[in-house]
Amino acid sequence: MNSSRVFLRVNRVDANLCTQAREVTVSDLHEAAISRGRGGLMSSRMRPIQKGARIAGPAVTAFCAPGDNLMMHRALYLAQPGDVLVVVSDAETSGAQWGDMAARYAVKKGLAGVVVQGCVRDTDTVESLGCAVWATHILSIHPDKCGHGMVNTPVVCDGVLVNPGDLIVADGDGVICVPKGEAAATVQAAVARMRKEDEMARAVARGEAVWDLGGSAASYASMGIEEIDAAFDDH
Incomplete structure (x- = not known):
């Protein structure tokens, strides 16, 4: 029995909120x-391919069979401009989920970026194309395109539950998923933290010490x- 399921529609987090989220870290x-009692931060394994990239957008998800990226390609085809493609492979080093041709199409289509629990390859070309990718592994194993899987269903990516339409934000520090229903309040709280730190930065520029400010x-x-008031080895 074919257990694959592909949902063609996604109820996305608000686009204006995604724009606001790109301004925070x-x-x-x-x-x-x-x-707020929430998690959502992926592990330190999830690292950017393109240095300096920062993205925010609604999740479009794909769960792929070991060594196969067929469902990634279906999700990529269904994704809309501004989306973040979140791809999960249980067998993380069994076949690359992402490469240069997918990156070219993603850039042409206007995707915000890609997050992969699994392998990516062609990383020099992917970076030169300006395709924002975060991944847990880099490995040049060729994938098949005949496996079962899921598109636009909940996935667990690097230990974090991601529902289609959730807010994904990624930068040089990693990747976080904010549930759609929590996104507005969480982004507002993050903006408030950012403004407070901006005030501290101005104080440091005036000569004040972080020791006191923080x-x-x-x-x-x-x-x-x-x-x-002495050195430890004074006699």
Whole structure:
């Protein structure tokens, strides 16, 4: 029995919210999500191919059979401008999920970017094309295109549940998924954190110390730590 399922439509997070989310960092979003009792941060394995890339957009998902990227291609075909393609392969090093031809099509189509639990290849070309890709592995194994899988169903990507339409934000620090229903409040909290840090940056430019601005001085003073006005090896 064929267990594959492909959903042709996605209920996406608001496009204006995605635009706002591109102005904040993954770190700010992570801190905002944690403060709201949420996770969503993918692991340190998920690294960018293109240095300096920053994206935000609704998730379009693909779950691929081991060594096969047929469902990735179906999801890529169905994706719309501004989407983030999230691809999951259980057998992560059994066949590349992404390469130069897919990247050329993604750039032409206007995708925001791609997140892959699995292998990508042709990375020099992918980077030169300006295709924003995050992946857990780089390996030049050729994939098949005949396997079963899923498109636009929930997937677990690098330990994080991603539902189609959720907000995906990625930058040099990694990738975070914010559930669609939590996205507005989380982005607003991240923007507030960003503005607070902007104020701190201006204070540092004026000569103030991060030691005082960030609360370290007050915390240190409350701990009763002994300070000795000498070197440890003075005699």
